[in-house]
Amino acid sequence: MLTLTSSGLYCQAGDFFIDPWEPVDRAVITHAHGDHATWGSRAYLTSRTGLGVLRARLEPGACIQAAEYGEQVVLGSTTIRLHPAGHILGSSQVRIEHAGEIWVVSGDYKTDPDPTCTPFEPVRCHTFVTESTFGLPIYRWPGQEQVFSEINSWWRANAAAGKTSLLLGYALGKAQRLLAGLDAGIGPILTHGAVERMTSLYREGGVELPATRYAGAADSRADATGAIVIAPPYADASIWSRRFGDHSTGFASGWMMVRGARRQRSLDRGFALSDHVDWPGLLAAIEATGAGEVWVTHGYTGPVVRWLKERGLHAQAIATRFEGERAEVTETSEDPHP
């Protein structure tokens, strides 16, 4: 059904690519993050709820078709359905049916609840193509209530000490999930430009988020004292962040589960909050598909494949160019495409 080409995962029966990393004729896009949504293809298909954010991330005038979750789309001799992946607003798994065989490509996903996007939906299939960003048993996410309570206590303590809290997280998805979990009673919430743009698209998409103020409009340090500022990781240590004077820096990412990752960036605080599945979530998701064949992409492919094989499944690693949450840590600017 699918083959891996130099441009990405290709379905011959339907003549389309899923999240190609080079321009193609027809691209089905699981979600709008830079390593999945590449510029320049002639036609795109994505979910209705993801249309706004994808349009903002692709070149002006890109030809994008939108489908509701669960809606049938016929491509070539295949039938496509998009199902929610719970990763960010509008993220989808791609279900492909052809000649009685069903494949599902997960894209990036998480099974934990998230008020800013439609929850992940298990889809039965014969072959499941899954990500494995956090495919090791060291990754077991702590309860979200606990993480948000840590974030809010950190913010409260900083505010009491007259400091600004700079909270870093990917501008699309993570930032809005953070906003939804903040206790707006503690103080004002400011946003970096990249976060503000994405947040307004979330609001247009009907996601309720607390009131925010564009940090660029803060004209003195006093404006930010006691505030929390949500910014993408690359804003850390940049000239931009200096405007906040005395501040404490936190970073929300699954990588923060490991102490070394936090210390590498000399952060004050790391919060283990991820938009990807953890180890137990990954195993449960694979099992829920009922698939007998599993393709494992970006992340800890080797260990996950071996684990599945030892449990009698057919599994293999697929070398894609997706970066998973690593992109959050290494990205240097908002748009990888100029």
Added chain:
Amino acid sequence: MKAFARLYTALDETTSTSAKVAALVAYFSSAPPSDAAWAVHFLSGRRPKRLVSSGRLRAWAAQEAGIPDWLFEESYHAVGDLAEAITLVLPSTGTSSELPLSHWVEERLLRLRGEDDDVQREVMIQSWRELDTHERFVWNKLITGSFRVGASQQLVTRALGERSGVPEGVLSHRLMGAWEPTPEFFQRLTAADTSDADISRPYPFFLAHPLEADPATLGAADEWIVEWKWDGIRAQLIRRAGRTFLWSRGEELLAGRFPEIEESGALLPDGTAIDGELLPWAEGAPLPFAQLQRRIGRKIVGRKILEDVPVVLVAYDLLEESGVDIRTLPLSQRRNRMAALLQSLAPGRLILAPAVPSPDWETVATAREAARGLGAEGVMLKRLTSAYGVGRRRGDWWKWKVDPLTVDAVLIYAQPGSGKRAGLFTDYTFGIWEGDHLVPFAKAYSGLTDQEIRKVDAFVRRNTLEKFGPVRTVKPELVFELAFEGIQRSSRHKSGIAVRFPRMARWRTDKKAEEADTIERVRELLDSVSGREKA
């Protein structure tokens, strides 16, 4: 354990010194002396001996987590720290321990000594089940003997000083040498009465800051004493009550390791403490550091090695004379007294550190340039009026090292780091050209900024040619300027050359791999600096 784990988390969570001191003060204000003593013990860098082998810990953790051994190993590689890997793979139990730190150390950790596997396993698994994640991590750190936290002994003494009112210098001195972490010790440590004594106790070492400014900013050169900066083992030789003690800077008692120095020490009058440097020495000059390495770690020192690698103590300073602490006297006086003392002894293994003439800074600069040829790393500048302080302080003592040697080399292998650098490719092997292929030349781990490390890490991931376990062979493309302090022939290295303290001085983004240095050029470098060693 709860309070100590909370302290560990607080220290780990902040980079601010004042916040760390505040956390320590809070801990010492409420901890019972039996816990506080252990806390001081661990926080000042004293580590428990590892009583359980790493292999057993891994196996038991994998069993307890319900994962195969290979998956534990994969997890361990990703984390880069055994204690943390165990903490993370074990399922959370929702329990937490009210038992004090002293119980965990004395009744559990120390009880593991000499027990058979079954008992050790039982204790470890039971402990993991009783502790929450933070406590479990600290416990594993103690068990693996890798306990380290961002709090130096200096911060501990500052906090104890703040809490008890005892001057920091007194606290540092009381923390030197050998002591048992008992409640009585903790009470003595923070007691106001300062007339205590312990005959073996060394003084805290005074350390120099690297000189980055022009020496002319230090005032007139003749107000300074200039010595060679030797590359040996800094040590303190103490003679008190008819006994001799030789301490390393790491506060390790070097008893029996350097018998010739202890023999010479026995000739000193009681109540003497000398600060100096242990150096392998023959015919009035030091031997290469590699020779000293043959002596380090050797517990039994045979006649042959004593003859092959004779060691001396180059004496820098006199800290105690006739039982009196003279550290506050001016250096010029301390040095004169030491010269007189050494002169009164028969010639032996104690040598007064030669002073480099310093009529003006130009003469000093010329001497510094010549340092490498003499087997020294540069020069030390010490103000004649300076007291012998505690720790590393700016102002009176400076080290002015020779500019390092450099070679441009190509990144050929990369391996993930551990600890802070876990999960990132940070440990690199570099090659130099021998004909048309690259021969491994040196490994280097430091010198890049975090941002550069992330870029190299991304490069390694995208340009891997082969994998051998955790090691990746990468496309030879990136060129780095490596800096190092010394260069020597070596039969243990593929290139036939070993360098000392290699690190990345610069990422030469302007150079292509073909433009990196050749083995011929490196051999020339070797010849140019090692004239003396060849002879």
